[in-house]
Amino acid sequence: MIKTKLALFLLALLVVSCTSSRPVVRTTSKPKVTVKKKPVVQAKPTVKPITKAVVTTSTTTTKPSNSDTPVELVATSNIKTYAEEIQSYVDSYKDVAMNNMKTHGIPASIILAQGILESGAGKGKLALSANNHFGIKCHKEWTGESVKHDDDAAQECFRKYQLPSESYRDHSLFLTSRPRYSSLFKLDKGDYESWAKGLKAAGYATDVKYPDKLIGLIERFELYKYDNEVLNRDFKPEKKEVILAQGGDYYTIQQGDTLYSLSKKFNLSVDDLKKLNNMSDNAISIGQQIKIK
Template identity: 45%
Template sequence: MSTKGFRSYFLLFTVSICASVQALAQPSERTISRNEYIEMWKDEAISQMVKYNIPASITLAQGILESANGNSELAKYANNHFGIKCYGGWTGETINKDDDQKDDCFRKYLTADESFEDHSVFLQKSRYQFLYEYDITDYEAWAKGLKKAGYATNPKYPELLINLIEQHELYKYDKMQAEFDSKDPILASEPAITQPLEIEASSMVNVHMTELSNNKIKFVTVKKGDTYYKIAKEFDLGLWQLYKYNELTKEDVLMPGDIIYLQPKKNKAKEKVHVVQKGETMKDISQMYGVKVKKLYKHNEGVFGKDLEEGQQINLK
């Protein structure tokens, strides 16, 4: 090979290597759709509503708008879903990004869950207190109030939030707080069984044996006649906490033998892989190993919205 030919080959090889390294450096996460984002974060928005009295629809709409459905640089690289900046005595990690000013300072979180919690805490500031005089289902008043309080500078901010809420029917989640506070039991048995006895929390000693999962999370095994309310009361938890920790929906019904976690699930399991058995869902695997459903989807790209197949391997970390 001539010297000229060798140089050309070497240059082409070098460019190819650089391109490969650059490709590896790019984030591999696929684009999250709006419906996927809502599905991923609706439970967190509801739990924040129960805890802080902020409409879940408002939290979701703000998250969608501020994070571009979780696809923004702040969301991907800083777990910041609400565009909250560093001011206000923030002592945690930060990230710089051009915004109103060049290299504006934004808060950086270890997990996206922390971003949702910090957003709720942020809205406890004095200038937002008038919002809590509005009904929890009055998302229009909340949207306009956020703009009035100075949350955003965009004059169309209220309309953007309201349109998102109405387009995706996010307002339906605002009505779920009553369900978390309701004492209407969901029995772990046949509907014909009589109402369970109301037992004072102080007298409920060793009704359930607390166990520890391989993932170091406390749980109990459901018995016949159990209800979510009875278990929550026995362990001095809010009903919303059981719903959040176990990623429950109003359609979920207790069955004897089910696992109910008394603490939040983890982001990964001790085990590396689970081999899918016939009929299993991602929710089943989540309960089996104590790993959050949304984290399982993150560990397994391309499976969201698809039925699992028998023999399929699911990464647990």
């Protein structure tokens, strides 16, 4: 029994000895490292900022190149306007004026000149707010709409119309229906000078220069052409000779003259010319004599 146990002990000892002599191989597995790829960032194309053009609008009236100085229209409208604007006004209302001339016998040139002067070529307050192009006041017989406007007195009553053409028609009816203007209709329909002076004499306007202003507009913008068309004639005003009287102290206004052009011609300022002639505005008319010294 003892022998058997001894044999088993020796056998076990032998097995252990053999096992311990084998090299121990350790395998160390490194942990797998996951490398995150950096995302590929695509370069954005360079975009230039879009600059929007800023358009600035202005209400300032641009002076036309064909006009030296503004034409001052002083009547019920205290307005400065330019030749280009006046011509545009004439183009708009010449047919209305000629039709009224045919119907009522008032020269188209006079109608247009009064419309230009009284309405500031359509830019005056009465023209814009009431379509009143002739400064006609309400008077006791008027039953239509009206507006208030400062004129000879504060806040006077003026007629209001739906359309400018109604104002033109009422202007003709106003002249034909009042006895104080009856003498005008005895004049030649083409004699705009006599009509201009007759309107002032009959009391249409208080401005002493009213006839000269009308005549100046008629001749400067050739409004007599519309009288010619109605009367079937070919009238042209005679070109007045330049007159320098009293040792060259005075000059006679010619077609195309303005105070600005005369100031350059005689080496004076516009203000100097106005002071020499006691002028309150720049209005001049063909044939008018002005002092230059």
